[in-house]
Amino acid sequence: MRLIFRNFSLLRSSWATALLLGVLLLVSLQSKAAAQSSAPDTLRVRPNLEELFIEPRFYSILEDPSGQLTLADVQQPVHAAAFERGDKLPTNMEHPGAAYWLRLVVRAEGPLAQHWYFELFDSHLNDIAFFPSAENGRNAVHTGADQPLTSRRFPYKNFLFRLALEPDQTQVFYLRLRSNSKTSFLSRLRTEQMLAVHFQAEYGLLGGFYGILLIMVIYNLCLYVFIGEQTYLRYVVYVLSSSLMFLSEDGLGFQYLWPGYPTLNQMIIAGSPILLLLTFSYYARQFLDAPQRLPHYDQWVRAVVLLSVAALLLDTIWLNSGLGFWLYLLPYGMIYYLAFRIWQRGFRPAGYFLLAHAMVAVSVGFLILRKLGIDTFTNTATVYSMNAAFVVEVVVLSYALGEKIKGIKDLTIRAQEKLVKQLRKKHLAQDRLVEQLKRNQELKDQLNTELESLVALRTEELRRQSDTISAQNRELLQANGLLALQSAAIEKLNTDLQRDLQEAKTARVLSKEVDFGEFSQIYPDKEACLVYLANLKWANTFQCRKCGHEKYCDGREPHSRRCTRCRYVESATAYTLLQKCKFSIIKAFYAVFLVYTHKGNYTSQELSRVLDLRQGTCWSFSQKVTEAMRRRRQAPDYDENEDWTHVLLDATGIVEEEVVGTEERASLSSSNRKVTL
Template identity: 50%
Template sequence: MPSFLQVFRSVLFLLLLFGLGHGRAKAGGPVRLCAKTQCVMLDTACFQVLADASGQLTLAQVQQPAIAARFGIVPEQPYTMRHPGTVYWLRFRVCNQDSTQRQWVMELFDSHVTHVTWYRPGPNGQCDSVVTGAGHPYATRLYQYRDFIFPLRAIPAAGQTYYLKLRSVSRTSLRGILWNEQSLLVHLRNDATWLGVFYGILGIILLYNLCLFAFVRESTYLYYVLYVLSCALLFLTEDGLGFQFLWPNCPRFNLLANCCAPVLLLLQFALYSRRFLDTALHLPRFDAWLKGLAVGSAGLILLDVLLLKTGQSYWVYGLPYGAFYVAAAVLFRRGSRPARFYLAANMVVALSVIFLIARKLGIELLSEHPMTVYSLNIAFVLEVVVLSYALAEKIRGIKCETLHTQQELLKQLRKKQRAQELLVAQLQQNQELKDTLNTELESQVLRRTTELQQQSQTIALRNQELSEANTLLNSQARTIEQLNQELKRDLQQTQEARVLSKLVNFEDFSRIYPNRDACLRYLAELKWQRGFRCRKCGHEKSCDAREPHAQRCTRCGYLESATAYTLLHRCKFDIVKALYSVLLVHTHQGEYSSLALSQVLELRRATCHNFIQKVHAAMQMRQQSADYDKTESWTHVLLEEYQPIENDQSIPGSAEVPGSYA
């Protein structure tokens, strides 16, 4: 059964001939070799074909004039063995005009021919033969290579005639190429290199997703691993590497693998696509059609391969692939992120298939361009890479939704806990109802105790934090005394802030805050002018961290940078320009245009627009504050995102800022 990869192999040798310099014989004429020839393409123009429906003809009978006259040139391109089981005799003549007497070999591209007999004239006038093929053990091949390679003896200038006897159980293309030994070695080395890269990428993707499945235990990864394995099996059967390295002594299994690999790939593709797109959940009615279409298409392909043998079953592949593509397009319009990656990955494969089908139909579409020649391999590599990334994104989204659900469940459990405490207090105040409500209460306690077992540690931690909060209340008096001692230093900072509240140009502003260190120092003094207080444990003592002007809690090690919980947190451009932007926007009451700001600071207009919107939002929040004063300095806006988080459970060393500018 001809497949897309067989068409790919047919186009591959055209590219090799185009790059190496080649000759082409006239239709029906001999193949002429010269000193400049590196390789010669053997197609319908070179071969004379004789179909032997009986399969009983021998070489001696074929050479008789009566039967030899039946050899003819077939005009179709590419010519294929249309009748499986029929014996085809190929005859071609080679004339050697090369004085260097280089050794030549013939490569027959299609490695799926079941039986191949090569006849080569000997020095005594008789022909010796080599019998091999996909239906014979791999050891019968003269050259241990995935294609059939046959050596030519010394070719006289007058020419020599060679015969090939072919018989296959499926439709097979008749194409080949003549190589000299030096060009063949270069071809074999390049071929092995690129195939090694291709299978290496598939192996890496396979191992990566297999490890993810082992750690995450998500079944989608397992389906994807099986899909990549079916892709690798298809390529191994089509390019002959599987027969060469994996099952060289099992020709029957080789023929079976050639027939079953496309069907297995189709079924695994359907199984993985349904799982990846969640069609059973999002498109329940269409999902039943998808399953039936995939199973029906696989059955038609097997029927054609085993019984009908028309060789046209590859057109059936378009039905399930097209149906899944339509399903992905529908889900994409509904806002599904996985469908976006699915469409992008399969669009590359669809484009490569279009190129291959066009060549099979005789349509020339960039036939000599490497990207179209290697399109199918490249498309499969891009597909598995994109789908691997898409699968990771999908699992990440599922984890986020699960985390959100768990947080909502935690809130509900806390509400239930408070309700239980109120119920216990009411029972203590109403002793006369204790006997009647005792049975009901015990059943509720047992049921809810099971629900609250997972929250016991959280409750204990909350109790500890409440006790620490009481300690913090006692330390407020000491904090007030400390603030009084810092009034002098705050007075100097206030004077500097008043100077900056006036509108100055960027050059004068840069003199006051010349670099990032000066800005960070100013932010640090502004944030902790009343002393440091840990956002995790409430501790009031800190030490300098490795990051400039950052503080680390001496009790729990919580690290907080100077920009955290300010408008400048995660700012993507120069912090000096950002600080000056806040001054300009605040001075102009938020009416400063992004175009003017981009011209002053030499930044992109979109960046300035986004930052102005952020400052404007902070100003509005400030105006809604109870202690807002119209004459206050612009520095109040810097800390507008400074929202203390009670009972923060974030990891020590982090500073989460809700709504920070990215």
């Protein structure tokens, strides 16, 4: 039994050992497979090849967030094992500002008849270090968009590096890349001959492209100079801004125009798309007549464009979020929708506008895919599709602009033809009017002749009658002499009669027997009373009571006077016995007359009955008149025969009442203040 258990224990230990060995073997195989899968494929160069597109599986990438690693550091086992194949990672730089190490393994199979060159397509990489030898980092080529063009060994718009390949040997090349924006690792290997053919074809096409843009700029600028249509000038500005953006995008501007100014190159790269958005909206709205055809929507488009430009400038200068690319979609989309709406309304050039930007929209789609790291459609045709689309756009828009101007010209011609027809009708009417005027002139001449003959006859008749009248006038003069004497006598009698009548009226008024009805015939209304009082008050001259000035003008109240110097206004009743009178001024006149003529002995009851006023009011007013009469008798210039109207100008009582009132108010205020204390 013990032997059986011993054999069973040996058998169990042998199975455990075998299982452990199997697990170790499986782990080693999986790690070896993983290492093989993480290692990039070797890029093989053969004598019969002239160019190779470097696919992501041919290189491996190491991200260096700190940016401090050197060539020796990345060759250490720790960092060398961290390299990952390009097809296992995103095909673009996900973190702008970080350094990326790119490792490329190249094997030259057989003898090589030509030199091979490594080309990076993105000309906006800020910093590049190419290490032609993996063993020695001192021979590194250091260049980039942040450095002048002289830092490049080959003055080419893209980055070009020569590979020192040895026959039948496998070599490892390292590149250290850094960019401030998301970009891809697209690159290609070319031989000298293929590179020369490529240069010739590429620069020939680009030269034709910029030549077409230059021709369009000159042509439309000449049209603007000769025609004066502002749309042509806006189109020239738009084409120039587009040319600036293409020069910054393909690197030709940095290669030929500003090679020694990398900072300026970075500013143009960042600002040219923003400038293009402004000039495009500036031109498109004018071309589509948006302010006249869709004024409300045009205001929204203009506001969105300005806000987008401000956001793009903010993102470019301060934020650097990398999302500025998406801020272009909304304003461009609104402008395209604006063109579609206007085209629906029957504006034919808007259709050409939409057609011209259809290919541009497709090429922008390819650009968005490249920015997102999707290289499925990336090739020479799609890379340069925007240039071709823009050429088509320039040609179509030029034709559309010509069609628009032609349409305007046709409308102008039709308007001119309509105007010519109207002018012809006007000329016919004028001819008819001239003919009618000629007839009128003939009739007028005939009528004048007849009138002259009639006037001659009438003149002779009048002359005869004049002689008769002259003889009669002489007789009348004699009679007039006698009548003049009689008229003088009659005039003297009338004067005496009027004087006697006035004296009778005055005497009647000065008597005590005049009733209110008779009195009101002399002073019928308030206006007559105020006129009389004003003439009596200012009989001698006017003098301002504040500044003493003697010149005046009429005030707002009837018969008031305003000082022309201090603007003080004095009414006709001010500073008279009738100031602050509470009842009718006619009754006040009559009350003064009654009290004065009765020498102050007229009772308030009788005065209340005659004037139909309260007895208290009549008593107060009679007291005021009595006091005025007393003061008048004491005056030096008092005359016993003077009439009652002199009492009206008494103002002493009014001044005393105002002084007493002021003192009473001051005393009351002082007593209140004491009570409060």
